[in-house]
Amino acid sequence: MPDNWSYVFGAYGLAAAVLLVYWRRLAARARSLHGRDPGKRA
């Protein structure tokens, strides 16, 4: 069977993209919460 590297990169790329998006969503939410209380430490 041919190697189908495009599928491999597609799968890994998609996973990486999804995880990255979720991570950034968390970071953005955390930032907005900390913004509300500038004196708070993480």
Add this chain to the structure above:
Amino acid sequence: MSAYVRRAWIVVWKDVLSERRSKESLNALVFFSLLLLFVFQFALGPDRARVETALPGLLWLAFILAGLLAFGRTFLVERENDCWEGLVLAPGDRSAIYLGKLAGNVLLMAVVEAALLILFALFFGLDFTAALPALVLVLALGTLGLAAVGTLYGALTAQLRARELLFPVLLLPAVVPVLLGAVTATQSVLAGQPLAEAMPWLTLLAAADVVYLVVGMLTFEFVLEG
């Protein structure tokens, strides 16, 4: 022990009595079953062979759809008549209420399923008599599973404004094993195979029923608060 059983029995009896007087749920559900029959026929087309091949799936599809309606209304009476607090404040083990409601739902579904079998036999010219005892067993195990989760989630979503949306969304994925097991067992039974063929599936159904019942009984009191 007997006080517990009595408590559950009171719940069943109350629901059965009020249903016998008004017959609102029962009539509507049986009529709904009739409608489903027509919908299935129109969806599948005039080829009788297609309907016969799809029959086990169609039966359980009909049971689930009717169940969605029936179980969603489990606590409708209490909700609409401001009796919710009455349930919440009832003394003693609240799981008795769960069992009572469950029994009521199973009874209701039994009538609906019997009606559906008769309607299917009439309209599609089918003969269930040979398979009947085994079929009843499959129906019982499957319905118990559907009702166990349906009663629990029915109570859970009773107070929510998005009840009509959330109840099916929660119930359907949860009863996938029941659907798979019941349809496969029904297929085997209707094909005239000996019960031993369907036994693994019946065992799976029974095991699932036990799990759902136990979870339902243990968690019901947490659903019923406030």
Add this chain to the structure above:
Amino acid sequence: MAARILGWLALVALLAGLGAAFGYAPREAVQGNVQRIVYLHVPAVLTAYLAFALVFVGSLGYLLTRRPGWDRLALSAAEPGVVFTGITIASGSIWGKPTWGTWWTWDARLTSTAVLFLVYVGYLLLRGMIDEPDRRARAAAVVGILGAANIPIVHFSVSWWRALHQPSAMIGPGSAPYPWWMKAVILLNFAAFALLLGYFVARRAEIARLEDMHAG
């Protein structure tokens, strides 16, 4: 603080896992290099199971103690759990296209993972519909507990159902037992994903804690 450590550990482990998946693991004989997707697909589903086990623990913890921290654990594990479940399904489907010829074939693992996905998306939808914290936590806990209890039941029912309708053995996701080195690379990637899960749970729980504090 704990989150940051987990995050860095996860990053290191992920890079190691990638290296193993593409560098160490050899090209598979029958499927070719597309088989490397297994090092994403299987660790992802294992991590999803881990996440939903955490949801179960959090749900149980809340019902038994009524401490909000347990509910926050449940929520914080459910979100990334759904993410990893989605990754499992997507990677399985992408793997299936060149090997089976179609994007979807109701394969046992894909199907039961899809059911899992539906259960826990429902969990998150339910949470979104209830504002009052205690009611939300209790309702979610019940769904979380039943959902977890159902996982093995779903798994068995789908496998048996699939075995009935299975055509001849298909090469692709879910076929053939794994040799030891494949298991090792899978395990390494699973450890990396587990660390990543821990990082997500820690951060999500912190966000939830801050939100509770602001609300209360």
